[in-house]
Amino acid sequence: METTRRDFIKISSLGAGGVALTSTTIPLSGIFGKKKPALDDEKLTKIPTYCDICFWKCAAWAFVDATGKIRKLEGNKNDLLDRGRLCPRGTGGIGAYYDDDRLKTPLVRIEEDGEQVFKEASWEEALDLVANKMKEIKEKHGPESFALLKHGSPGKHFAHLFQAYGSNTIAEPAFAQCRGPRDVGFKLTFGKPPGSPENTDLRDAKCIVLIGSHIGENMHNSQVQELSDAIDKGVSIITVDPRLSTVANKSKFWLPIRPSTDMALLLSWMHVLIYEELYDKEYVEKNTTGFEELKKHVRQFTPEWAYPITDIKPEMIRKSAREMAISAPSTIVHPGRHVVWYGDDTQRSRAIAILNALLGSWGRRGGFYFSEKMRIPKYPQPPYPKPKWDAHTLSHHFPFANHGVTGDVIKASLIEKTKEHHVKAWMVAGTNLTKSVPERAVIESAINELEFLVVVDTMPMEITGYADVILPECTYLERYDQLRNSSWRTPSVALRMPAVKPKYQSKPAWWMAKQLGERLGLQDYFDYEDYEEVIKWQLEHVGTSLEEMKHLGVKNYDRRSKNLYMDEKATQKFKTPSGKIELYSQKLKDAGFEPFPVYKEHERPPKNYLRMIYGRAPMHTFSKTVNNPYLNELKNENLLWINPRVAKKWNLHYGQKVWLKNQDGVISTFPIKVRMTERIRWDSIYMVHGFGHNNKNLTRAYSKGASDTKLISKILTDPIMGGTGLRGNFVTILTEEPTKNIES
């Protein structure tokens, strides 16, 4: 295939012989038809699973009736992560199964009468095509040139295939578009990232400090539950956010900060803790290095210095710092999760880590505990071949990128950007790239130059429109997957098994990976008929069995190491070069970066522009749940939060449809409705991420609201680890419909 323009195809554009996929809407009476009485649990069979609607992986039961229909999902009471209570997305997870917009058969791009269309294909045909392309790329360019961009459970199965094939050109948005800076910042300081789920001991915290993190809107189940428990016990919450978030509203101190100035506040908090001698002297003395240098470094960063930068009054800075110190060490300055904001995010995460060190909260009850996970042996397989280069090679200019950087893989696919390591083909599995990664224009240029693009998803997400081959994955309720092995206070394993057979022609990712592996002569890496065998083997190696797990769903184990918290009598060894908590980072210094966090002024909105801030809604995960019939009922569009005074100036009214234009002239594809609210600062607008879908086959999500990702054309790159800072974009409001720009 030449590097011809790859048209974005609507999936319904089927070639001759193809049957147009209908997009019937779900009848009013719901997905189970008329006259169904309320549920009678005793007549239902319980099948264990763990949720796949987000990355938290709460263990759950699927209730299946006598006719083989899934009737509801409930949390598993023995699971310490959800304690029998799923979040709205988990409860509404059955909608992922019943969504009739799902991908139903493999689809292959063909050219017909000069037009590119998708044709329905058999699995044989589609898999042969993908395997042949994999062979061809390997012969022509080397296996490293076939990249995997992935997320979640399907991604893991394909990562195995790709490594067996010889490619470790693997990246996921979870690093450079999400939590990478925080993991790197904490690792540099404590020798360990906070992990997922984070090792925050919220349950026993007396003070919780949230920097832009909006627990309750990000529905990370255990954190929401434990925050609620902590509220019952009288926790004091300090929230730093330009928006009165749900949790800001529950806070003792809400600091409505000027966006982009968090670093100044963090430095002045350090100043107060040190110069008012509120820090944990014994802990700092025993466990850290670089305190004296830090003391000198923050001397100038007084609350009075921070005030004109942050808009937070000096008295408030002092009061909130004292509040943290009173509760220490049971004070958590939360590491957050989606922290790619302004390009100095690793340094901001370092500042957060240093504050925790000063408060003595790492390794203390009510601070950060030492998490543990199971040691589950790997199913026997030959060693992976060693690739000549990989995603790390592409990101060598980011010395602390310890995972693949999505943007670098994408850029390595552009001919003019590539010297020696050229990416020629992608598999995209479980991530809707045009909504999970910014710089749409760059992604589209890269895709245009690819020789081959295969997309694996359950839904006709936007990224499928660019594919040469689309492989329909079944939902988590229809498949086996890896055992869940979450790091937590105590280790556990959880089982996901099929509650029902896959709908339509959809298939599990493990099956696709195995089929492709066999076609590539890699059968030794897939030495099983069914993934059930792998699970079975692994469970027997951790002292249980598939039979037992079918009844339990989740099994909890005792810790191997004794201490959930630091042993106060012993000397704690940290996995840093000095073996101590590194307030001063020699590693950063040696790599040419600041050894201590410093405040850098970021660009402010130009005249008539507002800073675009985005976040989560508790009933949605990224862009992937908007079409879910149940979750769509709860929230089917995002709204433009705007301060009423600003709205008045712009002469806007509630519910008015407006378009957004960013600093580079990028205009939202669809209009968004105005929500005037006092909960947002006057210099910013806010919207929930993940809306504004432009694929018509997402019948419920199509054209609803605006896509924040599309409006992010300016990236503030983190030079330490390659994070893509996304908060440096500004928008202005258009009240007239701009030139029709709806994509195909």
Next chain:
Amino acid sequence: MRYVMVIDTNKCVGCSDCVVACQVENHVPMGYCRDWVVETVNGTYPSVSFEFRSERCNHCDNAPCVRTCPTGASHIIEGGIVLVTPEECIGCGACIESCPYDARYPHPEEGHVDKCTFCNHRLEKGELPACVSVCPTKCMYFGDLDDANSDVSKLLATRQHKVLAPEAGTKPRVYYLI
């Protein structure tokens, strides 16, 4: 026996899990709901606060829907739960008009009026209503106000609370801790 629901607005995060759990449990038709979440904002930035409330039928002691129902389809059962007998409901809508909480809707396909039942079918089996049992923040409590040792009795005895539209004189049985 007097069933009441107590909802702690200080813990609620407005996630709407109660809404989707009810929808799944009770086969509430798409586009309708038996419970819903309300947000009310007070003040001016930055002196601003808001409240999330999960709302539903208040199972009033002095229920206008029961008084206005011409057929007796709307009735109160033991424990004070207000129910609708679908077979007796003629769909006249008088109860919908009379409810100050807008808690009732005409079932689009079956014709009768529908609303929250406090998940009576679950109570009969000793389970909590679906909304209460699913809530991740555990901000919802359900129990017997006649039992002084129940969680709900203790909470109402010790915490500041309110009901919705007290001026309507309906004696509602869904309480909000504030």
